[in-house]
Amino acid sequence: MTSLNGKRVLITGATGFIGANLARMALLEGSDVYIITRTESDKWRIGDILGDIVEYNADYDVDLLDQDKLNRIIARIRPEVIYHTATYGGRPGQKDTLKIVQTNLIGTINLIKACRKFGFDLFVNTGSSSEYGVKERAMHEGDLLEPVNDYGVSKSAATQYCRAVAKNEDLPIVTLRLFSPYGSYEESTRLIPSVILSCLKGMKPKISSPYFVRDFVYIQDVLDAYAKLSNVPCLSGEVFNIGSGKQCTVGDVANKIIELSCGGFELETGAPQAWPNEPKKWEADISKANDILGWKPKYDLENGLAETIRWFEKNINLYGDCRDAT
Template sequence: MGKVLITGATGFIGANLARALVDDHEVYLLLRSRKHAWRIADILDRVQVADADLLDAKGLATALRRMRPECIFHLAAYGAYPRTQTDAQSIFSTNIRGTFNLLQAARGVDYRCFVNTGSSSEYGIKSRPMRESDLLEPNTLYGISKAAATMLCAHEAREQGRPIVTLRPFSAYGYYEEPFRLVPSVILRCLRGEDVPLSSGEQKRDYVFIEDIVEAYRKAMRLKSPRGDVFNLGSGKDVSVREVATAIHALARGKGRLLFGKMRRAAFDTASCWKADTKKTAKVLGWKSRTVLKDGLQKTIRWFRENKAMYGQ
């Protein structure tokens, strides 16, 4: 049972990863504050918590020397939710300066893997499945900042010979997701019997179930000698918002109506193509998304039905 450090453990993917690893690893969490720790409140007594800030380079280095983790999972980020996280200074300071500080602090630790979390937003809009070798053309500040962080990690891996890899999740969904995101918002409204206001529904995304995402992080721990590699985490299929909402409505037996066209489409949305090319991930990482959308949605609906009190229901 080795030591693992997780940044961003109060977030959606980070919390699911922490919960998955706590049974068979010595888990350390880097928390700036416990104010938003509702996703991990019931496991805090089973993990070690370091009260440190990614923007405090000196404190961060001290914390890492004290913990000496074997694996570092970097999931802390700001700006992934463009309707609520809009401060440009925070986007760049957290995602770029924070990543730089963590890489620098980790130089004092003999870790065997450092897993950075990228984003499909790094690619920008493409006309075909997105490959890791594609030119990055992000069309949001968040995408720009995540692309810069990925490049910082690749540079550190090459220049310092460190075992660093970046995973690029596409549209993850599942347990503990933010309530305003598509899948939870439709589920919660269906469970309440309410109408569901939506955009036109034409936008497409590559949806990946959280259990599959967590399994990819586990596999990254066992990757032999990574040196700045990047891997897409997607299903390889893009599905429209309309299809996802309609499937949830049917599976949850929603009594309200799906009101398409009632919400404005975001500037970064696309109806053409947004899906991962997963050939490299399957070949090198040995991972592929195994949960079909219907099964993942059924599991998610069941979880939300059983845990709706967490969302004030």
């Protein structure tokens, strides 16, 4: 069990949607925050807090794929809590299979190897609902993993490695398997930001097919799940689904945004499409997180969207260049 106050917290992927929000949360909790960034990382999400955190980038010759270099950086930081969110392959256009495997699996293995040399209180691996593949009912942590793409394969392999090394060596490593987070600092090309930004700019929102289903979970609920792990006895190797527990169509989400923000617009959709392996069921069974962590979402879809819309109204200047970096 550990509290974040005064802890050395290392965040990988801190320039991304989840990582940037975690960095802000850790700072608010009184942590000493360290981040590892890539040369090409766009730091627009954390530009205003860079003065409050310690960044290790190309100037320090750090690389998650180079064990020796990574060992040297970890030896300097000696992190007590690690939030591992660095990822690749979950967005359209990220199709380099080798890079997917290197980033999601090898990077995870190397980071754990480096951190365990010095000990740590908590290592949180950020998983994905894509690990499950196509299911016909709400996805449960005990389900057989049957991923249908390179990203899902690599993320499931990373989770399995985390489980194995945690169990074999009694290490405090936990995986949070995220479904479809949304909220502050999400990239503009994603469904919810794209519809919100269209409304705020007085443009008719457009989406492809309105029939795809997802389990959307508000970012503050996601952060609450990470925080819960710092306040309960660590269960080495455990995996927890983090979603709303309810699926909805992307068309319903888009129409709700229109209702809450601009009204008057009619959603423009493309022709119905049948994507390979597109599921008819995409919903998290969140009973395990509730039972063991005492976690459940506090925001329903309408409240989460309303909060997100208000945030975008106040921070639309950040999206002047149509930010789409992950």
